[in-house]
Amino acid sequence: MALRELSSLEKFLGLKKPNKYSTQGDKKVPVLQNNNGPPLVGLVTIACHLVKEAKRPELLGDSAESRAVVQQWLEHRVTKLDGCTKEDIKTILKDLNLYLQDKVYLAGNQFTLADTFMYYGIHPLIVDLAIQEKEQYMNVTRWFDHIQHYPGIRHHLPPVAVLRNRIYTGRHH
Amino acid sequence: MALNLTINTSNPPLGALLAAEHVKSSVQVSVEEGKDTRLQVSDAIQFNDTNSISRYLARVAPALGLYGANMMEQTEVDHWLEFSARRLCGQPGLAVALGELDKALSLRTFLVGHAITLADLSVWAALKGHGEWPSQGKSFSHVSRWFYFLSSQVPFSAVGNKYAVKKAPMSKSNQDV
Numbered sequence: 001m002a003l004r005e006l007s008s009l010e011k012f013l014g015l016k017k018p019n020k021y022s023t024q025g026d027k028k029v030p031v032l033q034n035n036n037g038p039p040l041v042g043l044v045t046i047a048c049h050l051v052k053e054a055k056r057p058e059l060l061g062d063s064a065e066s067r068a069v070v071q072q073w074l075e076h077r078v079t080k081l082d083g084c085t086k087e088d089i090k091t092i093l094k095d096l097n098l099y100l101q102d103k104v105y106l107a108g109n110q111f112t113l114a115d116t117f118m119y120y121g122i123h124p125l126i127v128d129l130a131i132q133e134k135e136q137y138m139n140v141t142r143w144f145d146h147i148q149h150y151p152g153i154r155h156h157l158p159p160v161a162v163l164r165n166r167i168y169t170g171r172h173h
Numbered sequence: 174m175a176l177n178l179t180i181n182t183s184n185p186p187l188g189a190l191l192a193a194e195h196v197k198s199s200v201q202v203s204v205e206e207g208k209d210t211r212l213q214v215s216d217a218i219q220f221n222d223t224n225s226i227s228r229y230l231a232r233v234a235p236a237l238g239l240y241g242a243n244m245m246e247q248t249e250v251d252h253w254l255e256f257s258a259r260r261l262c263g264q265p266g267l268a269v270a271l272g273e274l275d276k277a278l279s280l281r282t283f284l285v286g287h288a289i290t291l292a293d294l295s296v297w298a299a300l301k302g303h304g305e306w307p308s309q310g311k312s313f314s315h316v317s318r319w320f321y322f323l324s325s326q327v328p329f330s331a332v333g334n335k336y337a338v339k340k341a342p343m344s345k346s347n348q349d350v
Contacts, residue, residue: 102318104282109325135280142280149287164280 002030002043005120008155009047012116013054021046027083043117044074051113059113066107073106073114081121089125093137096122100139104146111150119147123157135168176200176214176233178226179207185336186210186223187298188257189230192291194328196234223298224254227291239291249285253292261299267306271313278315282322297323301333 003021010018022031024041032040032049040046051059061067084092100106106114126134126144134141145162148154178193180186189210193202212226213219220226231239241247260270274296277284284292300306300320310317323329 101314104318104322109322138279142282145280146282146287162280166276166279 002028004156005043005117006030006046006050008120008153009050009116011155012152013050013056015050015054019050043078047074047113047117058110059116061107061112062110066110066112069107070112070114073118077114077117077121081118093125093140097137097139100143104143106143115143115147115150116153119144119153120157123160126160127158131163132168134162135166138166176202176212176230177205178202178212179205179210181208181210182206184210186226187301187332187336188291188295189223189226190332190336191294191298191328192227192230192239194332195239195289195294196230196237199234199236200230202230224258224295227295228254231291238286238288239294241285241290246286246290250290250292253284254295257295257299261296261303263303267303268309268312271309271316275313275315278319282319284319293319293323297329 003023006021007018019032022033023029024031029041030043030046032046034040040049048060051057061070080088080092103109105111106118122140122144126141129137141162144160145164148157148159178189180190189212190204193204196202209221210223210226211219211221212229214229220229228240231237241250256270256274260273261267264270283289284296297320300316301324306320310320324333
């Protein structure tokens with residue numbers, strides 16, 4: 001899973017030659033063996049390295065504040081989202097829904113690496129939601145649909161059908 | 174083919190200016206200040222209405238997709254152009270119109286499709302020029318999110334800062350900041 005994400009990220013960034021990754025331990029933590037230096041370990045570390053290699057530093061945030069927000073969501077992805085239990089899913093979606101109420105992207109008005117990796121990470125949760133649940137987590141659904149249509153992001157993942165108008169309008173959020 | 178857009182400085186047509194700003198990389202449009210708003214296309218043809226000007230500019234630069242990607246989206250764009258002209262421009266009952274807009278925007282980042290279209294330009298421009306809008310923003314969270322997102326993007330912030338100031342006499346109390 002993590003290796004496919006990294007290869008999708010490479011394509012999105014327009015990096016010409018794909019890297020070769022290995023994995024470490026039971027949790028299959030990705031490892032990138034650098035030509036001139038020690039190996040890089042972990043999804044977020046490698047992803048940030050690729051972004052710098054592609055000279056797209058704005059994807060890590062363009063101000064001190066947004067850089068911190070991007071790191072916070074990348075950490076959320078690997079610590080909370082990966083390996084979450086069935087009971088956690090509702091809390092995660094509820095919190096994210098509240099957070100996205102007044103935002104288009106996770107770091108506010110600008111697309112960043114956090115959107116990419118939260119999208120990859122949350123995809124298996126969204127696939128399983130019923131239409132009514134997608135509407136219940138309306139802000140997550142809107143953000144998700146926007147990111148899956150963002151040019152060059154949805155490489156290895158199947159598209160999720162999302163309604164563009166509400167049908168359960170009696171509910172208030 | 175060079176186009177000439179003249180704008181009424183006391184009531185700048187924000188939607189037309191935004192459209193001009195979006196298409197300027199593919200079509201040559203010059204903007205001049207004057208008394209009346211008009212787009213001079215040739216000696217015989219000119220447009221005076223801000224939505225007509227936007228439509229023409231979107232059509233001469235089809236690659237930008239400002240008029241939507243297919244016939245369905247094109248119809249949706251037409252719907253929002255009419256909505257902005259009839260429901261948001263100085264009419265009473267702004268709250269009802271904002272309620273409809275809020276519902277439409279709850280599951281969308283942009284009004285039509287997955288990218289900027291004339292619908293966003295025209296509705297944003299109508300709200301930007303509306304004296305009552307910012308104070309009503311709190312009750313319509315989806316409209317607010319959409320409005321401030323667009324306001325932060327480049328052509329919108331440039332056009333907003335350059336031309337909105339000239340409407341100052343309408344809301345004097347807000348201008349002391």
